[in-house]
Amino acid sequence: MDMSPLRELPAFRQLWFSSLITRFGSMITYVAAPYQIKELTGSYVAVGVLGVLETIPLIIFGLYGGTLADRVDRKHVVLATEFALMSCVLLLAINSRLEDPRVWVIYLVAMLAASADGIQGPSLNAIVPRIVPSEKLAAASALNSLTHSVGFIFGTMLGGVLVASVGFTYSYIFDALTFGVSMLLLLKLPRIAPTRQVHESPLPAIVESVRYAWSRKDLLGTYLIDTAAMVFAYPVALFPFLADQLDSPQSLGLLYAAGAVGAAFATLTSGWTARIRRHGMAVVYAAMIWGIGIAIVGLSNSLPLALLGLAIAGAADMVSGLFRSLIWNMSIPDDLRGRMAGIEMLSYSIGPQLGQVRSSFSAQLFGLNRAFISGGLLCTATVGACAAALPTLRNYRSEKL
Structure with a gap:
């Protein structure tokens, strides 16, 4: 794995460690919040509603966040939203x-956090092409992916341990502390001001980015495939129930971490x-394999096989993400980067919700195992159909080796 961006680019190094720490802490809340809802309600649907409530703020504020990323200093946007996210987690601790x-407080805070995520995501993603030269983008994308997988592995595992040992309050407080450390690192970043002044009001600016995305059927295909894969085969809300079905409630952290272990292997x-x-x-191909892996979970009746499928x-998801990032970062002009990052964020954030x-x-309707199997198969079939309908995506080739 090429580690040169961390060695040679101080700004990228600060951003990378900040992202790793934030990801690590956020995964604790990622485990704690749905588990707390399960404990309070015992309902599949009550846990799933969390995803519904997060979707609308992501749509609205993700698009608006994209316009902000092309108008103001991206560093300031990321810092402000880190503080907002830390405040949200502290509200969960109080509750x-x-x-x-x-x-209802967990639901409300989830919506507020999704709003902050929506605003932050485009600026955070659009910083990378500004501080990393084009010849280092592939390595930087792999390193950024590593923060997601490593943070997910250890964050979810620690989240399961903390919830079981010290309870929800201290789990949330731990997450809040990681946001504080992250902000200290972000303060060291240089200014990331817009490359040109954007004079349009937010709505015309969003329309311009949507038109650009529609004109690029290769980009459009990456959005559609990622969204379809997540909508049909993202069963994370079922993990607490899967752990119970496998008579292994202590394995909840392993179920959350298994996918990230596979992602880390793919990255390394x-x-x-x-x-x-x-x-x-x-x-x-990677998105289709993702669906197959999820279907394997539904076919399993043992923890090891379920972990293998995940x-x-x-x-597969990590490989798909690496190539999507390369397509996006190497072919989109910087003056559209923030707004396009907003659309990208919708594709990979709304789908999971x-x-x-x-x-x-x-x-709820068909049973736990059938939910995994049907989702995986629908994912694979839908991705294949999208690829068949979009020859521009199938034929997309990088100009550089």
Whole structure:
């Protein structure tokens, strides 16, 4: 794995460590919040509703966040939203201290956090092409992916341990502390001001980015495939129930971490990706394998096989993400980068939220195993159909090796 961006680029190094620490802490809340709802309600649907409530703010504020990223200093946007996210987690800690914690408070805070995420995501993603030269983007993308997988692995595992040992309140407080450390690192970043002044009001600016995305059917294909894969085969809301079905409630952290283990393996062995030119087909094949991995989970009746299916899915998702990032970062002009990052964020954020809803209702109606199997197969079939309908994506090739 090429580590040169961390060695040679101080700004990227600060951003990378900040992202790693934030990701690590956020995964604790990622485990704690749905688990707390399960404990309070015992309902598949109540956990899945969390995804519904996060979707609308992501749509609205993700698009608005994209316009902000092209108008103001991206560093300032990221810092302000880190503070907002830390405040949200502290609200969860306060709620958990109540004698009778309120589910509606968890829902409300989730919506506020999704709003902050929506605003932050485009600026955070659009910083990378400004501080990393084009010849280092592939390595930087792999390193950024590593923060997601490593943070997910250890964050979710620690989240499971903390919830079981010290409870929800201290789990949330731990997450809040990581946001504080992250902000200290972000303060060291240089200014990331817009490359040109954007005079349009937000709505025309958003319309311009949507038109650009529509004119690039290769980009459009990456958005559609990622969204379809997540909507049909993102069953994370079912993990607490899967752990119970496997008679292994202590394995909840392992279920959350298994996909990230596969993703980390794919990232650490990602050197081969630099030799691939057909980035479009790499996205397609990886998304189809993700669906197959999720279906394997539904076919399993043991923890090891379930973990294997999730690890396969995680590795495939990481490969898909690496090639999507290369297509995006190497071909989109900087003056559109923030707004396009807003659209990109919608494709990889809304899909999982809707996927949690689909999997929850599917499990309620047809059973837990069928929810995994049907989702995985629908994912694979839908991705294949999208690829067949979009020859521009299938034929997309990188100009550089």
